[in-house]
Amino acid sequence: MDLRHTMKGRRALAAVAITTGLLLTVSGCGGGDGGDKPRGTSTSQSSKGGGSKPQASSTPSQATALAEVKGGDITLTVTSAVRDQGGYVTVSGKVTNGGGQFWIASNWRGDERELSGNGASLAGASLIDSKGKKKYLVLRDTQGRCLCTKFDGGGVEAGRSADWFAQFPAPPADTTNVDFQVGSMPPASIQISGGE
Secondary structure: OHHHHHHHHHHHHHHHHHHHHHHHHHHHOOOOOOOOOOOOOOOOOOOOOOOOOOOOOOOOOHHHOOEEEEEOOEEEEEEEEEEOOOOEEEEEEEEEEOOOOOEEOHHHOOOOOOOOOOOOEOOOOEEEEOOOOEEEEOOEOOOOOEOEOEOHHHEEOOOOEEEEEEEEEOOOOOOOEEEEEOOOOOOEEEEOEEOO
């Protein structure tokens, strides 16, 4: 009996340690604090998806956003695009569901059929470097899982927002302007900050 309780206790401690490690990892991948953003970056908006509707107060103000695009009831805001010293770019922001129904992020996960574990995520996101004529896809770990946000429950509740991030290989150092694209959302023109 004592051995069984000891093993249960060890399993619980191991689960807590793993969960804490994962949370710290995700927090560390969330990008910079925005301190490296250049002044005067403008917000990009697309006319697709109808006129602008008032958003929930949890949406970041346009003054702090690099770009904001709408696709139907969904608003994608990019708040940070930071070049890390390891040769990566971490893009992060917020997605807001302004509609009346649960939004399922299924078309944001990409077309891959051979890889599993990405579910409702930003695995299908890309950075487009028009100057260098290259497309950068979200990085994957050794098991094919994206280095990006996976949405709890498969999406975002009506009237709610969720933070997201995605990591990409960094374009050349002289490339700072790229387009962020995911699913059927219009491209969001953003400026990469930071550097080696």
